[in-house]
Amino acid sequence: MENQEKQTSFFQNTSVKMFLIGFIALVLLIPLVFVQNLIDERSQRQKEVVSETTDKWGNAIELYGPIIRIPYKDNLSNTLNYAYFFPNQLKNSITTQMEKPLERSIYKSNVFSAVFQIKGNFSAPNFAKNSIPTSDIYWNKAKIIIQTNNLKSLKDSVSMKWGSYQLNFEPSTNNTVEYLESDYIDLSKAVFPISFSSTIKINGSESISIIPIGKTTNIVMKSNWNSPSFNGFIAPTSRNVSAKGFEATWKILHFNRPFTQEQFKTLPDLKKYSVQTQFITPVDQYQQNERAAKYGFLVIGLTFLVFFLIQTLSKINMHVFQYFMIGIALVMFYTLLIAITEHSSFSTAYIIAGVAVVVVISLYSRSILQQKKFALFIATSLTALYAFIYVIIQLEDYALLVGSIGLFAILSAVMYFSRKIEWNK
Known part of the structure; x- marks a missing residue:
């Protein structure tokens, strides 16, 4: 019984949780790579078809x-x-x-x-x-x-x-x-x-x-x-x-x-x-998809960070499996984006895929965090993050400047909300 309590206490340790969450984020890089390969494959297919059609014209x-x-x-x-x-x-x-x-x-x-x-x-x-x-x-x-x-x-x-x-x-x-x-x-x-x-x-x-x-x-x-x-x-x-x-x-x-x-x-x-x-x-649909996918790890990392801060500050326990499910939902955003873009505009596809993922994760977080205010905060955070990335994708000359300013603002917010966390527990 004592050993079981020690084991439970070990996995509830803040540092251990951070390590496990970080490991899951790294594992999710694998499906992100598959997504980028899918974009490359569809882009190459587009070039082949365009070459065949224009050759006749x-x-x-x-x-x-x-x-x-x-x-x-x-x-x-x-x-x-x-x-x-x-x-x-x-x-x-x-x-x-x-x-x-x-x-x-x-x-x-x-x-x-x-x-x-x-x-x-x-x-x-x-x-x-x-x-x-x-x-x-x-x-x-x-x-x-x-x-x-x-x-x-x-x-x-x-x-x-x-x-x-x-x-x-x-x-x-x-x-x-x-x-x-x-x-x-x-x-x-x-x-x-x-x-x-x-x-x-x-x-x-x-x-x-x-x-x-x-x-x-x-x-x-x-x-x-x-x-x-x-x-x-x-x-x-x-x-x-x-x-x-x-x-x-x-x-x-x-x-x-x-x-x-x-x-x-x-x-x-x-x-x-x-x-x-x-x-x-200037930027075709597959280039836009490729640029969006490059921010995949950033979206996963920041989303996990939001959940971790909520979990830590509210003393609500989340299982590692729940983080993994959230990460898979975030990866699915990019497959939805590619599929819908091929039959619509990139902007329309981005809105549909973004809304779908935000709704799913918000409802899931309402269930596991048990409070509406947390689900609303997560929905707001994800919406703001996807909107921020969309703006960066559309920009060309100022993408680096806007992206750097945005990331600095996010870092500042994380430092502010995490300032009272006792990391040694």
């Missing part, structure tokens, strides 16, 4: 052109080579319109239609730098080429006004490179500079990349998408982003990039020098 758009391509004879190797000449002036005016998202099952893909209005002019091609005699140049076999990775997504035929002529383009490929090439043009008697203009209508998704090959390149991009990300080799000269969309402009000189206006034998891959705009979703 149109992928990220890349534009490299227009470029004059002129064949010439290489006397050293006695082979036919090509010389490539970039525009003197190049103006790109791009308008994009976000379309209704493509849906497959529970997943949605953001897509857009784009209209490229391309204008500019070419100076006379200069072969003198490479000491190529005029007699070895096939001026009458010149063509205009435009490289793009999205030929299948073109919405209309492509033509170009070349001086006073109209050029038509046909699709072609060179190994893995897709491009449009014009009819033959005879440059033997052409008077330079020659102006050009063309309109290209194309479907796309994710991003638009343009290589600034003009000696002077001007780009204007307008869209009704309100969350662009401007990447690439050079940042916009000006930008204006609002809730209705964005407008950005670039002005790039040949001094700003490390390649010349003439290229011989091969056309280099200049993608790393492109100007890129990404049409991103």
